[in-house]
Amino acid sequence: MNQPHAKMELAPSMSPALMRMAAALLIGTLAPLFDTTITNVAIHTLGEALHASVSGIQWVMTSYLLALGMVIPITGWAMERFGGKRMWMAALTTFLAGSVLCSLAWNLGSLIAFRAIQGIGGGLMLPVMQTMLIRAAGSQKLGKLMAMIGLPTLLGPILGPVLGGLIVDRLDWRWIFYVNIPICLVALALAWRWLPRESPRERSGRLDFIGLLLLSPALVLIIYGLAQVGSHHGFGHSAVLVPLLGGVALLAVFIGYALRTSGTPVIDLRLFRIGSFTASSVLFFLSGLSTYGGMLLLPMYYQQVRGEGILASGLLLVPQGIGMLLTRTLAGKLTDQIGPRPVVIGGLLLTALGTLPFTQAGAASSLFALGAALVVRGAGLGAVFLPVMAASYQGLSSEQIAHSSSATRIIQQVGGAFGASVLAVILENRLTGPITPLTLAHAYDHTFLWSLGFTVVGLIPAALLPALKRSPSHIA
Structure with missing residues (x-):
């Protein structure tokens, strides 16, 4: 295989x-x-x-x-x-x-x-x-x-x-x-x-109700707890800690159950025995963190630091999407030719390079320079997402593909919620004193620096991805 x-x-x-x-x-x-x-x-x-x-x-x-x-x-x-x-x-x-x-x-x-x-x-x-x-x-x-x-x-x-x-x-x-x-x-x-009409599979089995009763509430509690972080200005409030710790506890119980059950659990944890899937999962978490965190920070920077309106902020974010489009086709071709590892590493470096100017940005920074940085950042994000997804399916049987799609989607959602929450707390903590245009700009600079750090950390699991793409002919 x-x-x-x-x-x-x-x-x-x-x-x-x-x-x-x-x-x-x-x-x-x-x-x-x-x-x-x-x-x-x-x-x-x-x-x-x-x-x-x-x-x-x-x-x-x-x-x-x-x-x-x-x-x-x-x-x-x-x-x-x-x-x-x-x-x-x-x-x-x-x-x-x-x-x-x-x-x-x-x-x-x-x-x-x-x-x-x-x-x-x-x-x-x-x-x-x-x-x-x-x-x-x-x-x-x-x-x-x-x-x-x-x-x-x-x-x-x-x-x-x-x-x-x-x-x-x-x-x-x-x-x-x-x-x-x-x-x-x-x-x-x-x-x-x-x-095409797909016939239900004869070996679909019964729904794993025990696993579902453990995993779904765990995800709901974790996502809810993370969503409350911004409202309560940190992780220390009971409205955040109680659901978050409850969700983590249920998740731990689910992991123990899924590893011991003789049937097919609602999410097949045996996928994590495959090195490329595990590395892809970590990158999905970090990319969700970086992407959703950026979706939070970038429009707020343009609106709060630079005083732009909602429509203008939306237009100023277009360069990032253009950058993602520029690398979409090339990233797919390179993944097929040289494998996901070098493509993802290159994409992470581009993302870091495009984020770097925002760690030094202020109210008077050049919109042209920031737009160019967003094109580079978008190009990096586009180059990361595609090969990571391709790597997550390598080495999987047809039956494992559906479990992989569900697992990676869960990881992205939790990573996104975690990223938005953490960056919101970091930003809040930098705005505790009197707020002036200068302190506001410095607060965003500091928070973007954390976002840059999360991107650089992604280089570690990226190094564990396959260097050369193996043939996917086993996928039915």
């Missing part, structure tokens, strides 16, 4: 059927990715429209994340039990229903509940998409396929803040959710026409 080939073999080009399948899935994936970035930009506007406090309106984001964390663990079993096409259309329909209900929300409580419905659909969509495409790809190039899978995650940071800014400035808040409706309808039509 894992024997290296003596010489590189050229994989065939992706078939038209696979291209159509990828297009149908990627269009649908745009909906939750746009929704997340748009809602983040418009969160304060939602608070004003619904007459909600800051702590109350945060639940619009938190309820989505909690629902997402609950459903991700069942993705692998559900795909085996019901088939990929059915699960994809069910997830997409759930997200569409949640979007329609959110647009009709009449108060904060109803919006929070309907966002949870969105989170159920969104939590299923990305793992289902990844699993379907990897299984369908067969022996075709993983790097090139990862470049296609990563396209929505690149478009989200480019268009999401701009769309969010336009909606906040020009339209009613309900348009935050209206924009999902046409995307979901088009994606459903394409899925019905282009996705």
Whole structure:
């Protein structure tokens, strides 16, 4: 399974059927990715429209994340039990229903509940998409396929803040959710026409209820605890510590159970015996930390330190998305040719280089220079994500692919929540005294320096990735 080939073999080009399948899935994936970035930009506007406090309106984001964390663990079993096409259309329909209900929300409580419905659909969509495409790809190039899978995650940071800014400035808040409706309808039509019907697998087995009852609450508690860090200005408050420690304890119990059970656990921990998967998982955590932390810091820097408006901040972040697009195709090709290790190391170095100017930025720093830095940072992030995802699937059987998609998605979400929380605390701790333009700029400089440090730490697991890509012909 894992024997290296003596010489590189050229994989065939992706078939038209696979291209159509990828297009149908990627269009649908745009909906939750746009929704997340748009809602983040418009969160304060939602608070004003619904007459909600800051702590109350945060639940619009938190309820989505909690629902997402609950459903991700069942993705692998559900795909085996019901088939990929059915699960994809069910997830997409759930997200569409949640979007329609959110647009009709009449108060904060109803919006929070309907966002949870969105989170159920969104939590299923990305793992289902990844699993379907990897299984369908067969022996075709993983790097090139990862470049296609990563396209929505690149478009989200480019268009999401701009769309969010336009909606906040020009339209009613309900348009935050209206924009999902046409995307979901088009994606459903394409899925019905282009996705192959997958028969449920005979050996799907029973759902691991014990594992699910341990893992889902563990993830919910961990994500909830991390989401409370910003509101309570640190990790020392009981509202943070109680759920966080409870979640970690449940996670430890799940690990012990999953390692001892004779059946197939809801997440197969045997994946971590594969070196490339373990290294990829650590990098997924750190990349989630760096990406989500950057999504928190960058718009706040432009708004608080430089005094830019919401729309202007969104436009100023576009260079990072452009940088991600620039390296997308090249990263996929290089992963196929030389393996993920050198590509990821190069991407991390670019990310660090693009973050470095923000550790010295102030209110008068050149917007042109910062924009150029964002292009470099985006190029690095784009070069990291694709080969890490490709490496996480190397050496896996067809049955393990669904478990890998769920596990990596969980790790990214926890890493993102952890990164945003930690950087928020670091920033808060630097703003304890009298706030002047100079102290505000220094606080952001210090926090960006931590973000840079997390990126550099990623070089350690990156060195453990495969240097040369092994043939993925074993993937069915």
